[in-house]
Amino acid sequence: MLWSKSFIPTLKEAPSDAEIISHQLLLRAGLCRKLTGGLYTFCPLGLRVLRKVERIIREEMDRAGALEVQMPALQPPEIWQKSGRYETARDVLYKAKDRSNKEWVLSPTAEEVITTLAASEINSYRQLPLNFYQVSVKFRDEIRPRFGLMRAKEFIMKDAYSFDASDEGAMASYRRMYDAYTRIFARCGLQAFPVEADTGVIGGNYSHEFMVPAETGENEVVYCESGQYAANIEKAASQGAALPTPTASTGAAPERFATPGVVTIEALASAPFSVPAHAQIKTLVYTVDSQPVLVLLRGDDTLNEAKLGGRLGTPLFRAATPEEIVQAMGARPGSLGAVTNTRRNAQYRVLADLQLRGARGMTTGANEDGFHLRHVDLERDIRVDEWTDLRTVREGEACVTTGKPLKIRRAIEVGHVFKLGTKYSEKLDSTFLDTDGQRKPTVMGCYGIGVTRTLQAVIEQCHDKDGIVWPMSVAPYQVLLTPLGAPGTPTAVLADQYYRELTAAGVEVLLDDRDERPGFKFKDADLIGIPLRVSIGEKSLAKGEVELKPRGGALEPVRKEDAVQRILSHVQQALAKLDPASAQRPS
RNA sequence: CGGGACGUAGCUCAGCCUGGUAGAGCGCUUGGUUUGGGACCAAGAAGUCGCAGGUUCAAAUCCUGUCGUCCCGACCA
Structure with missing residues (x-):
């Protein structure tokens, strides 16, 4: 293809609504345009x-x-x-x-x-x-x-x-x-790797997502450095929170105490109350089929909604509104609790996170604005319908398989396999x-x-400061010919000859036949990221040479009559490197 | 769906606060000089200032509505 006959609308600057690098390059390299x-x-x-x-x-x-x-x-x-x-x-x-x-x-x-x-x-x-x-x-x-x-x-x-x-x-x-x-x-x-994935509402089957690590990814992946465990955070489990849940009973019955204005875990954890977050019970209210469902977590834990959805068996649930909460519980968020005899309606379904198993001497809301309860022994004082894993794993917790600290990183989900x-x-x-x-x-x-x-x-994943660096297998063209002289000069004539020979040999070639200055062509070349650029300039031509420049690699001078062969073998090698079959083949 | 920001030339943006003849850079057109990493000179084309109302002698600018775009949130009670 001749550049002048194609339509490659490159941009020097990125449109302001493109936030992440791949989106910017997509537009700058002229790969696509937004309709709306x-x-x-x-x-x-x-x-x-x-x-x-x-x-x-x-x-x-x-x-x-x-x-x-x-x-x-x-x-x-x-x-x-x-x-x-x-x-x-x-x-x-x-x-x-x-x-x-x-x-x-x-x-x-x-x-x-x-x-x-x-x-x-x-x-x-x-x-x-x-x-x-x-x-x-x-x-x-x-x-x-x-x-x-x-x-x-x-x-x-x-x-x-x-x-x-x-x-x-x-x-x-x-x-x-x-x-x-x-x-x-x-x-x-x-570079994509499989991770265990949430099966969500479809049910307790088997599923993996293929993830591409990237800071801009919309998913979080929990993984063990041993390589033996990786899971979407929606699915991930660990051996539990780093701080153990208090299990020593004070022996006392739940005791109501005044906590005016205290509506957050943090406030209750601060003076004068100083109840550590992990000694608190967090009570969340969800609406499922217009019915309130209480969800209990340890104070320092975060609900994993995917896990909740999987347990409920429907995606049609949501956090209750403040109005619904007041109606259901008789208190506003910040003072809620599930202790059975303080609840307006003891029939509501109660789900509790496994991290709370055996919890004693806990503090939780009293279902009365401005009051909390202490000395709460969970299994004595709260009627729990279901114990299940609902918490979100945190970085540093021990891997279930290896016991090593788990790490978390962001990733892009590109594939999903699912046993239905x-x-x-x-x-x-x-x-x-x-x-x-x-x-x-x-x-x-x-x-x-x-x-x-x-x-x-x-x-x-494949870019540098100048633009895209396409892998040979998916590059829009495999080779870019860049004659540096004006149309009609020896550099352009030789480029034409290479173009015919390479095309005949089955190589996908783009020829930058535009009447532009070298610097301009180089900038565009780097931007669109064709993996192999061949520069044909008068200086090197005087020495009987042309230059091969792999995108992101080092410049290689080649005698002009050897160029076509070198280009062919470069393309073949680059393709072979990306093919897992040929990589496995003993060579 | 909630919150925020922004809509001015193809792109990036200034002008708006404090109302009074619509601007810059890049890109585009023409001519010339250039030609190994986004050249230079000259001349030009290009915008109903998102749209609709309103206030005003006068609106890109102030007000209201609406559409669009982007960001954050939509567990942590």
């Missing part, structure tokens, strides 16, 4: 990268035995009602109406559609296992689109769905996808006759990769 919040047009260069990521994904999915299909983005709400997600996913569903006022759903994902297909077409164990995938546009009504392609209203996703006859089969399918994902991200030049079980197959009637003649629901898994997000994650 959360919606982007891909320009030619960006589309080439997108297609390359998609190709890698397709190759690896095919290799793993998955079958490509294409499902409608416009979907009937009935199947969403059947699966129950018309309600549980209502916040992210875009809906549209046609001229007869019938409602449609714009697909945020496709479990309902693929399971409908499976329901009608899969009848026998002999047809299983099957794994279908597609690469398509998805729609999500995000609360807050941000960071360019990272969180958009419309994005490209690869979604795959496996169907098996048994749980063991489903695990094998899961494992195949897990391995395929590992290969996909490696081939994209991404029979949730969808049961609701949408995907059943088959097994060897024993019994009708059984298919055992499913689902597997997603955010394609557009992956593209931006590569930029987030």
Whole structure:
């Protein structure tokens, strides 16, 4: 491609609404442009990268035995009602109406559609296992689109769905996808690692997310340096808080004492009360199905809402409003407690975090503004319905596996593999006759990769102060030819010759044929990040040489008649380095 | 959904407080000189100041509403 014939709208300055580096470079390198919040047009260069990521994904999915299909983005709400997600996913569903006022759903994902297909077409164990995938546009009504392609209203996703006859089969399918994902991200030049993930409302199954470490990521990952444990903070567990929970009973009954104006854990921890946070019980009120649910945590712990949601089995819950709290508890936030005989209604469901097991001599709110209770022995004084893990792990706590201190870092979620079980197959009637003649629901898994997000994650990970540094495998072009002289001069003529030879050899070449000064071309070259630049200038040409300049690497003078061969081998080596298969092959 | 900030030329921004002829840099067009890391000179094109009301002799500027964008929050009672 000739630069002058393409459309590469580079920018010297970043638009002010681009906050993070990958978003800025996405725009500055002319890869895409914003139409409006959360919606982007891909320009030619960006589309080439997108297609390359998609190709890698397709190759690896095919290799793993998955079958490509294409499902409608416009979907009937009935199947969403059947699966129950018309309600549980209502916040992210875009809906549209046609001229007869019938409602449609714009697909945020496709479990309902693929399971409908499976329901009608899969009848026998002999047809299983099957794994279908597609690469398509998805729609999500995000609360807050941000960071360019990272969180958009419309994005490209690869979604795959496996169907098996048994749980063991489903695990094998899961494992195949897990391995395929590992290969996909490696081939994209991404450092991505799997972490245990929250299964949320779908239930206690099995799930991993593939994370790209980045300060700008929206997820927090808890990990052990031994490499033996890594989990999304929504899922992560530890051996417990560093400070032990007090378990020595004072023997006394709960005693009410005045705490005027004290409505925070910190205030109660300060003089004159000086009750350490870890000797306090924090009482939170949530609203679930219009009913209050009390959630108990140790004073210095933080609720993990994902864990709470998993326990409640629904995403349709929220923190109660101050008005609801006063009505339910008879006191305002800051004075709440769950001690049974101080509660207005002893019937409310009470969930307590495991960190509070055996807690004695605790202090908590008295359900009366301006008063707290001390000498509270949890299991004596509070009727707890369910003990469960609800707290958020903190850095430095001991790893469950190794006992070593856990660390926390931010990351971008680029892929998610999920063992679904029979949730969808049961609701949408995907059943088959097994060897024993019994009708059984298919055992499913689902597997997603955010394609557009992956593209931006590569930029987030592969850049320097001058611009993008594309891995060879996903670069929009493999080689950039930069003649430094004006059109028609010997440098331009030689560049044309290289262009023809390299193109004929199957290399993807961009030729900067613009009549610009060298410095200008170099700046643009660094910005768009083509992995190998070949500079053809009069100075080196006088010595019979041209210059190979790997992006982010050292300049290498090459005799001009050897250049094409050197370029070819450089490209091949760079590609081979990114291919896990060839890396494993003994050379 | 709550809070905050910002909407002025394609991009980055000044002007607004204190109302009175719409500005700069980059980019763009034309000509010339340049040509190994975002050149220089000259001439030019380009903005209903987000939109709608209001106040005023007069509004980019003050007021109200609205739309859009970005940031923070939407556990810690």
